[in-house]
Amino acid sequence: MNNNKTTVETWDIEIKPQSSLFDLSLKEVWRYKDLMLLFVKRDFAAQFKQTILGPVWHLVQPILTTIMFLFVFHTVAGIDTDKIEPILFYMSGITIWNYFSSCLTNTSNTFVANASIFGKVYFPRLILPLSVVLSNIARLGIQFGLLLACMIFYALFKNTPIHFGISWLLIPLLVVIMAGIGLGLGIIISSLTTKYRDFTVLVTFGVQLLMYATPVAYPLSFLKSKSYASFIEWNPISPLVEGFRYALFQKGNFDFNSLIYSFLFMVVVMVTGTMIFSKVEKTFMDTV
Amino acid sequence: MGAIIKVEDLSKQYRLGQVSTGTISHDINRWWHKVRSKEDPYLKIGETNDRTSTGNSEYVWALKDINFEVQQGEVLGIIGRNGAGKSTLLKILSRTTAPTTGSIKIKGRVASLLEVGTGFHPELSGRENIFLNGAILGMTKKEIARNFDEIVAFAGVERYIDTPVKRYSSGMYVRLAFAVAAHLEPDILIVDEVLAVGDAEFQKKCIGKMKDVSDKDGRTVLFVSHNMGAVKSLCTRAVSLKHGSIDFAGTVADTISAYMQSNNDLSLHTNLEELTDRAGNQKVVFSTLHLENENNQQVDKILTGSNVKLVFRLKVNDPSVRQIDLGFSFHNVYDDIQSYLYSSFQKFEIIPDRSHYITVHCTLENFPFSEGRLFIKGRMLADGYECDWPKDVLGIIDVEYGDFYKTGTVISNIAPFLINGKWALAN
Known part of the structure; x- marks a missing residue:
């Protein structure tokens, strides 16, 4: 009866049970950019309230881990470090790996950890994992500063000059790919944990195991001629860690094709992740 | 439109x-x-x-x-x-x-306010939380900055704006949270x-x-x-x-x-024990409630100015209860409370004997409410602790025009209840 309406009504929001797989409104995410930055600020400010050392705590973990690696992998196991100063070798690996692992673990509990906010108010859910990735950049910056300080120390007193070169331009690219893989995997896992908490358990030790399958504490060249070397090479994080060291020290082997492999892996993970995420975000409150 | x-x-x-x-x-x-x-x-x-x-x-x-x-x-x-x-x-x-x-x-x-203070972080100051909460509710930084002073004034927390909200009293916390929400646009x-x-x-x-x-x-x-x-x-x-x-x-x-x-189409004789939405430890619960007129006849309509007896039957689940305080309230159709009374107000002690059910009468003389419908709700304390508080209505009183002043004057329901004065000419 009412079908012959002359004007078609336009609606700003339509709430429907299901949406197409690619119902990702980046425009909306952009509109909420202030919120994203405030979450970053909150994470950073709240983390060290009522501590004396504050953000200095971000330095303690890489220093202690470096000392540990130095002892276990260098002194005890005697693994050679690609002609890079062992301390710089371990610290560079730990710095970039920390970024990846914190992106992954902190985004993987997005839904469960923020259920109380998500249950009360709507904003594009993707804001939260994105803010995690951004606030981890601050931490990466601090730890990278520590690494630079060590490199300068070695250049001044130990006669290992720093090679500034075009290769340093690779670093931002590596960080972006790292963030992409961490974010992509993180949101896939966070989508699955809303129903099955089993994945939370898996992530905590899975990340730890993955570190040993990544050339963080040993160079990829150490594995040459070993039967399981290809396994480590298939790990999409390996080229990123190796590439990071190559960019800093111009030592070690780095091959551009493997970087492309990592990049493609990131694209696949990001696309799958956002697809699953946007499907789950609509009703996860009922199952979380 | x-x-x-x-x-x-x-x-x-x-x-x-x-x-x-x-x-x-x-x-x-x-x-x-x-x-x-x-x-x-x-x-x-x-x-x-x-x-x-x-x-x-x-x-x-x-x-x-x-x-x-x-x-x-x-x-x-x-x-x-x-x-x-x-x-x-x-x-x-x-x-x-x-x-x-x-x-x-x-x-x-759309902005939704299903809760005040969503996303408030206890460690952050009032100022930081205004911005965070405002952004969560969908405001941009600019909008919040524009309304900032107004929000602070509305909440009345000027002095504490740079204190972490975990040090706020719960009242201040809620006021600040609502102030942010109230300035959404x-x-x-x-x-x-x-x-x-x-x-x-x-x-x-x-x-x-x-x-x-x-x-x-x-x-x-x-x-x-x-x-x-x-x-x-x-x-x-x-x-x-x-x-x-x-x-x-x-x-x-x-x-x-x-x-x-x-929600209240229960007649006055229904078994109140079946009500499920009730608070308290259930040591004593309301079982039935009915009204009686002066002649002890059960009624559900009464006249303004008449005497009405509320007959509560209580079920004692815990025989160790020594003393019961019974209260009831009258509500209008908008659920606004009109009046209430507890037995303790009049120092009347309800002491259960060993029996499973006890009956309590409360007679209201010269019933003051004018024409309309009243809903009765009830709440009880056993030895000082809340034992039963059904969220639903226990009974209904339909009040009709009556001779409140015992003079034959019947007045309409301009006011919800009537008062009786003692008049005198002084000189």
């Missing part, structure tokens, strides 16, 4: 019980039906949302076929008992969960019973602010509440939900009285 919100055939199904048990098998079954492009097997089953009766199905419809429209500038009240589907409707409207079937179409920006504001918190003065301020939003700025407000007084004073139209469906929609007055009737 036209509708600003259009809700069409909205339904929401929930799964009861343990969520994780058997979900994989159901998921796989669902997927298998989908692959063969068949209907979801679990959407067919499902019962209406009635929490008092035990159903056979694991799936239940929290909302079923809801249809309504909201016009621009309207303040729509949504009322209903606990579990009628109000919260589910709000959740879908505020997009924290998706409907199972049906759709909602909305024009403009959406086209549509969705408010849950947040007004239930805070002191009376602040509640008044909130209601005033919400009135401003709709009157002056022409914004649309959806207001969900148990507080019939607030609904009455704020809303221009109301919808009553029952068991997940719309029970009544219309003017506020009509909807509220329909709501009160439909």
